[in-house]
Amino acid sequence: MNPLIQLPDSISVSEVTGLREQWLQAMEHQPDNTLIDARAVVDIDGAGIQLLAALAQSLAARGQTLQLLAPSATLTEALQRMGLTFATLSQSSEAVA
Amino acid sequence: MSTNNDQDAEFIAQMLPTFVSEAKEQLDALESLLLKLEDAPADRELLDALFRCAHTVKGSAGLFGLDHVVAFTHHLETLLDLMREDQCPWSSEISTLLLECTDEIGRLIQVGPGEPGSGGAVGRIDLVKRLQEACAGRETQGEGATSAPVSGASIIEHSEPSQGWRIEAAFGPDTFRNGLDPVALLAHLSGFGRIHNAQTDLARVPSIEDLDPESCHLRLHFDFDSTVTRERIDTAFSFVKDDCTYEVLSLGAATHKVEAVKNAFKEHETKAPSTKVAGPDTTESTKFIRVQADRLDTVINLLGELVIAGAGAEMLARQSGQAPLLEANRQISQLVEEIRNGTMQLRMVPIGETFARFRRTVRDVAASLDKDVLLEIEGGETELDKSVVERITDPLMHLVRNALDHGLETPEQRAASGKSTQGRLKLAAHHDSGNIVIRIEDDGRGIDRQRVLERAWERGLVERGVVPPDAEILALIFRPGFSTAESVTNLSGRGVGMDVVLKNIEALRGSVSVLSDQGQGTTVEVRLPLTLAIIDGFLVSVGRAKFIFPLDSVIEVIKDSAARLDDRGRGVIELRGHPLPVVDLRALYGLEGTPSERASVVVIQAGEDTYGVRVDALLGQHQTVIKPLGRMFRSLRGMAGSSILGNGEVALICDVNSLCGLAMDSTPPHTARSNSSDSSGSELVLSSTN
Numbered sequence: 001m002n003p004l005i006q007l008p009d010s011i012s013v014s015e016v017t018g019l020r021e022q023w024l025q026a027m028e029h030q031p032d033n034t035l036i037d038a039r040a041v042v043d044i045d046g047a048g049i050q051l052l053a054a055l056a057q058s059l060a061a062r063g064q065t066l067q068l069l070a071p072s073a074t075l076t077e078a079l080q081r082m083g084l085t086f087a088t089l090s091q092s093s094e095a096v097a
Numbered sequence: 098m099s100t101n102n103d104q105d106a107e108f109i110a111q112m113l114p115t116f117v118s119e120a121k122e123q124l125d126a127l128e129s130l131l132l133k134l135e136d137a138p139a140d141r142e143l144l145d146a147l148f149r150c151a152h153t154v155k156g157s158a159g160l161f162g163l164d165h166v167v168a169f170t171h172h173l174e175t176l177l178d179l180m181r182e183d184q185c186p187w188s189s190e191i192s193t194l195l196l197e198c199t200d201e202i203g204r205l206i207q208v209g210p211g212e213p214g215s216g217g218a219v220g221r222i223d224l225v226k227r228l229q230e231a232c233a234g235r236e237t238q239g240e241g242a243t244s245a246p247v248s249g250a251s252i253i254e255h256s257e258p259s260q261g262w263r264i265e266a267a268f269g270p271d272t273f274r275n276g277l278d279p280v281a282l283l284a285h286l287s288g289f290g291r292i293h294n295a296q297t298d299l300a301r302v303p304s305i306e307d308l309d310p311e312s313c314h315l316r317l318h319f320d321f322d323s324t325v326t327r328e329r330i331d332t333a334f335s336f337v338k339d340d341c342t343y344e345v346l347s348l349g350a351a352t353h354k355v356e357a358v359k360n361a362f363k364e365h366e367t368k369a370p371s372t373k374v375a376g377p378d379t380t381e382s383t384k385f386i387r388v389q390a391d392r393l394d395t396v397i398n399l400l401g402e403l404v405i406a407g408a409g410a411e412m413l414a415r416q417s418g419q420a421p422l423l424e425a426n427r428q429i430s431q432l433v434e435e436i437r438n439g440t441m442q443l444r445m446v447p448i449g450e451t452f453a454r455f456r457r458t459v460r461d462v463a464a465s466l467d468k469d470v471l472l473e474i475e476g477g478e479t480e481l482d483k484s485v486v487e488r489i490t491d492p493l494m495h496l497v498r499n500a501l502d503h504g505l506e507t508p509e510q511r512a513a514s515g516k517s518t519q520g521r522l523k524l525a526a527h528h529d530s531g532n533i534v535i536r537i538e539d540d541g542r543g544i545d546r547q548r549v550l551e552r553a554w555e556r557g558l559v560e561r562g563v564v565p566p567d568a569e570i571l572a573l574i575f576r577p578g579f580s581t582a583e584s585v586t587n588l589s590g591r592g593v594g595m596d597v598v599l600k601n602i603e604a605l606r607g608s609v610s611v612l613s614d615q616g617q618g619t620t621v622e623v624r625l626p627l628t629l630a631i632i633d634g635f636l637v638s639v640g641r642a643k644f645i646f647p648l649d650s651v652i653e654v655i656k657d658s659a660a661r662l663d664d665r666g667r668g669v670i671e672l673r674g675h676p677l678p679v680v681d682l683r684a685l686y687g688l689e690g691t692p693s694e695r696a697s698v699v700v701i702q703a704g705e706d707t708y709g710v711r712v713d714a715l716l717g718q719h720q721t722v723i724k725p726l727g728r729m730f731r732s733l734r735g736m737a738g739s740s741i742l743g744n745g746e747v748a749l750i751c752d753v754n755s756l757c758g759l760a761m762d763s764t765p766p767h768t769a770r771s772n773s774s775d776s777s778g779s780e781l782v783l784s785s786t787n
Contacts, residue, residue: 083295
């Protein structure tokens with residue numbers, strides 16, 4: 001299956017508004033897809049991480065789990081620094097859900 | 098792609114001048130901050146502002162590919178960062194080093210990319226070495242401290258063992274919008290400690306449907322192992338503190354809650370701290386539009402032409418006698434006048450920026466002369482035309498150097514004469530009837546009249562044995578050929594004498610006066626017109642000749658009561674019980690025609706003095722575009738420039754200050770002539786002991 005979202009190379013505060021629109025559209029078109037291709041990310045800041053978390057939140061609310069495909073080193077490192085893992089992203093969303 | 102690159106290169110070439118001028122502003126700010134830091138070495142806000150300035154220069158230099166500037170500034174930034182972190186204490190040596198580095202960056206920016214200016218390369222390497230030594234200095238200091246604790250602020254943190262902190266931070270909604278990033282904050286903290294048990298609380302992050310992605314809802318808590326002090330952690334948070342509520346708990350004493358800083362979510366202004374410190378000159382630039390000076394000059398020149406053309410049209414309208422045309426013209430004139438005032442205002446800049454530049458001069462010169470000097474600045478907000486500012490800086494610099502070199506004494510000499518050891522130099526400015534008055538005041542030894550006289554006798558400027566009035570003795574210092582080799586130091590005696598200072602100021606239609614109390618100090622007062630371009634004038638005629646007085650200096654006009662005048666047209670009349678010196682322009686300039694029966698006396702204020710000028714007829718207010726006098730007329734006393742009237746006639750603009758000299762001059766005509774024709778000045782010598 002093709003991923004729901006192909007993460008761009010940069011997910012920072014200047015991109016998050018546009019990305020949110022794109023992602024919402026994608027979610028509408030493919031409601032069953034939860035696959036996020038994360039191999040391209042070379043730059044992510046707090047706003048980008050928050051957007052990913054919000055996406056996870058929404059999926060969790062529908063009983064779905066975010067699946068990160070091939071996360072780049074940058075993304076992994078940024079999440080680790082924040083004390084987040086791919087699992088906690090999904091977990092915390094479940095907890096809220 | 099290549100076209101893209103070409104476009105980039107073109108863009109960079111276009112933007113480079115803007116970068117250079119902005120970088121210069123940053124460097125000026127750096128310099129003034131460094132000087133302020135000398136008075137308050139522990140001021141955290143100053144240090145932060147310094148760091149930001151250096152960082153801005155480095156960042157924008159990087160954008161323009163000025164790698165040599167980036168590389169050099171990086172070293173400066175490193176040292177500033179250490180100072181900010183209390184790891185490297187302020188000292189006067191470091192201050193001097195930082196100032197030298199600021200100068201060097203200025204040079205590097207001037208030279209431009211690709212040409213690192215081979216002449217300065219050695220000096221630069223030396224500066225980098227000294228910067229690195231200064232940085233390294235704190236490390237060795239630190240190591241020494243762990244083995245043998247020494248008191249001192251810079252090493253306190255090393256005397257404390259590594260300890261753990263528990264940090265909780267809740268970021269406000271505007272965090273991202275203000276360009277701040279929790280991830281970057283963590284990266285910064287991990288630079289001087291170990292972060293573990295980090296957790297991000299996502300509970301407040303809404304689902305993506307409800308999220309405003311630029312609002313921050315993140316909360317962080319983590320353990321932080323580090324040897325640094327609580328203050329150091331606060332510093333790390335200082336950039337986000339307006340957007341962030343955070344608590345720092347010492348894990349060593351977990352129950353003891355160290356002060357929690359709550360500045361939660363208040364409206365944030367990223368630049369607020371630097372505004373406070375750097376003052377209006379650097380940080381308010383966001384409110385300004387940058388305009389190239391020559392574009393503004395073009396507008397002002399055109400405006401001058403418009404004023405002249407407008408006067409011509411008005412005259413024709415008046416001749417036609419058509420009331421509606423006259424009315425329409427009057428409206429146009431009024432609008433032109435408003436545009437004129439508004440446009441001239443655009444070119445007005447506060448003189449404080451020029452004064453601030455002298456801070457550095459005073460610091461360096463005083464240090465090199467072993468003098469202790471306090472510089473006071475007053476009226477820095479006083480505005481004047483930018484073109485005047487540019488041309489007044491050098492003469493002012495010379496006067497300041499003179500005061501430092503010849504006027505102010507060394508601490509020992511001051512103590513010996515019962516003064517405080519610290520000398521005082523004051524730069525002050527204020528507006529006075531269309532002029533700006535700049536005073537350079539020192540409390541030094543004053544001008545030694547006897548010595549000035551002796552030199553004047555020696556040089557044949559005054560006949561030996563003759564003692565002129567006090568004011569004339571003081572004026573002797575402006576005569577060419579007054580200075581001698583012995584008084585020429587490398588500071589003030591650079592071949593630019595007081596005569597050149599006077600000439601430069603007179604070229605701006607200005608004047609200089611000196612007041613001096615021996616042993617108490619000297620005040621040099623420079624009086625300049627606010628603008629060089631267009632003024633409100635008062636038009637008069639003498640025979641067929643037209644003259645213009647600056648309207649600001651005209652006090653009143655009285656009917657001529659047939660004053661008795663000498664053959665050069667000077668005399669005295671009585672005005673409300675006071676004598677008023679009067680000069681008659683017809684006699685003074687040998688104009689033809691017979692004196693009018695209804696002559697008037699225009700009463701003029703020139704600085705402290707009031708005098709009258711006798712003219713034939715009053716022609717009223719006139720917008721005057723100032724044109725310089727031709728070379729032939731440069732030596733003409735009493736005239737400052739010319740202007741073209743609406744009908745194409747030329748009017749001469751009176752220089753109220755030099756005309757005042759001619760009106761007041763009571764000496765016999767032949768002396769007056771020789772005095773006035775060469776009363777330019779000379780090197781100032783103020784001391785008998787130096």
